[in-house]
Amino acid sequence: MHILTVNLGDRSYPIYLGEGLLSRTGELLKKAGSGKKVGIVSNQTVADLYLDPVQESLTRSGFRVIPIFVPEGEEHKNLKSLSDIFDRLIGERFDRSSSLIALGGGVIGDLAGFAAATFLRGIPYIQIPTTLLAQVDASVGGKTGVNHQEGKNLIGAFYQPRLVLIDLEVLRTLPRTEFVAGLAEVIKYGIIEDPQLFALLEANLEDLLSLNRGLLEKAVAASCTIKARVVEKDEHEEDYRSVLNFGHTIGHALESLTGYDQFLHGEAVAIGMAQAATISRREGLCDDKSLERILHLIKGAGLPTDLPSGIRLEELANKMEVDKKSVGGKIKFVLCAGIGKTRFHWLSAEDIIARLASIQKKVESENR
Ligand SMILES: NC(=O)c1ccc[n+]([C@@H]2O[C@H](COP(=O)([O-])OP(=O)(O)OC[C@H]3O[C@@H](n4cnc5c(N)ncnc54)[C@H](O)[C@@H]3O)[C@@H](O)[C@H]2O)c1
Numbered sequence: 117m118h119i120l121t122v123n124l125g126d127r128s129y130p131i132y133l134g135e136g137l138l139s140r141t142g143e144l145l146k147k148a149g150s151g152k153k154v155g156i157v158s159n160q161t162v163a164d165l166y167l168d169p170v171q172e173s174l175t176r177s178g179f180r181v182i183p184i185f186v187p188e189g190e191e192h193k194n195l196k197s198l199s200d201i202f203d204r205l206i207g208e209r210f211d212r213s214s215s216l217i218a219l220g221g222g223v224i225g226d227l228a229g230f231a232a233a234t235f236l237r238g239i240p241y242i243q244i245p246t247t248l249l250a251q252v253d254a255s256v257g258g259k260t261g262v263n264h265q266e267g268k269n270l271i272g273a274f275y276q277p278r279l280v281l282i283d284l285e286v287l288r289t290l291p292r293t294e295f296v297a298g299l300a301e302v303i304k305y306g307i308i309e310d311p312q313l314f315a316l317l318e319a320n321l322e323d324l325l326s327l328n329r330g331l332l333e334k335a336v337a338a339s340c341t342i343k344a345r346v347v348e349k350d351e352h353e354e355d356y357r358s359v360l361n362f363g364h365t366i367g368h369a370l371e372s373l374t375g376y377d378q379f380l381h382g383e384a385v386a387i388g389m390a391q392a393a394t395i396s397r398r399e400g401l402c403d404d405k406s407l408e409r410i411l412h413l414i415k416g417a418g419l420p421t422d423l424p425s426g427i428r429l430e431e432l433a434n435k436m437e438v439d440k441k442s443v444g445g446k447i448k449f450v451l452c453a454g455i456g457k458t459r460f461h462w463l464s465a466e467d468i469i470a471r472l473a474s475i476q477k478k479v480e481s482e483n484r
């Protein structure tokens with residue numbers, strides 16, 4: 117078992133990473149000092165697979181367990197589900213010493229985390245992420261929240277978990293498309309911070325895609341370490357944490373424009389990263405060889421790199437989120453300066469699509 121730490125003073129917490137950890141939940145939670153009453157927020161799919169070992173382990177350690185189900189899907193990461201969770205917690209007389217476990221992907225993690233952040237002004241919570249995306253990204257760093265019909269993640273809070281328990285075995289039941297989408301975020305960490313991780317992915321992509329145990333552990337541990345270090349530097353995304361948005365300005369806009377049903381998040385981010393890297397090359401920040409490696413790795417993972425044909429760039433621009441701290445409607449766009457280094461450029465949405473348009477023109481002329 118790997119133990120990583122997110123160092124945030126009195127809100128520091130461990131990330132336990134290994135195989136077969138679900139059946140050690142009780143012991144690890146005890147160590148973290150939780151009260152006796154524990155709610156497990158999950159959905160039917162994940163609960164059918166993994167509730168039993170978690171619940172048994174907790175019961176063995178003397179906890180009283182209350183499973184709380186929410187319906188499956190991003191569309192249920194909303195105020196209604198939150199309110200249903202509160203009803204259960206009140207009905208079961210949860211107090212401030214009780215805790216919540218998020219057992220599931222990022223949807224469950226964000227929802228349960230926000231419930232924990234706000235119930236009785238905050239009760240402890242534990243992340244047990246069961247998708248690759250949640251293991252390397254959503255479960256670490258304390259962003260919690262729900263969607264509003266007007267937009268994703270509009271309601272939320274920064275609230276750190278007490279511990280994160282990553283059992284790599286659960287990835288064996290994850291649909292391959294979900295695994296590959298999560299891999300996009302792992303590739304992102306390599307590009308923004310870690311040439312060694314990038315090279316590891318390049319050299320072992322096939323083995324990783326077949327869920328080789330040792331490689332999975334290395335890739336997830338390296339990713340969580342990077343996420344932890346970034347969050348330690350800038351917990352509330354005042355400055356440096358936006359480096360994690362590499363590929364996301366274009367990726368988020370594309371998800372929004374296509375109504376969130378054409379691409380998984382990681383797929384849209386893969387396209388965003390490929391486009392951002394190409395822009396970086398054109399700005400003279402990224403060399404040809406690095407760009408080639410980035411595109412090759414993304415494609416090799418089975419992820420897309422091109423914007424879908426038929427996308428209207430002006431419409432894409434309308435979906436780009438302007439940075440809250442910007443003056444004059446600029447976006448803090450993350451570019452890469454080779455592999456492992458980034459630069460922020462303040463660009464307007466129009467600046468970005470002008471660059472995308474010129475990339476598209478070049479591709480078209482090459483294809484002719
Ligand atoms: N808080 C953050 O920092 C952060 C970061 C990135 C993404 N997110 C959020 O995460 C969400 C996306 O998370 P996701 O990609 O994990 O999707 P998800 O939670 O919707 O899970 C994807 C699907 O896989 C199923 N599933 C989960 N684990 C499984 C397993 N082990 N075996 C089989 N099926 C399994 C789920 O039931 C679901 O159908 C979005 O809401 C996004 O906003 C949050």
Ligand SMILES: [Zn+2]
Pocket residue numbers: 253301364381385
């Ligand atoms: Zn992402």
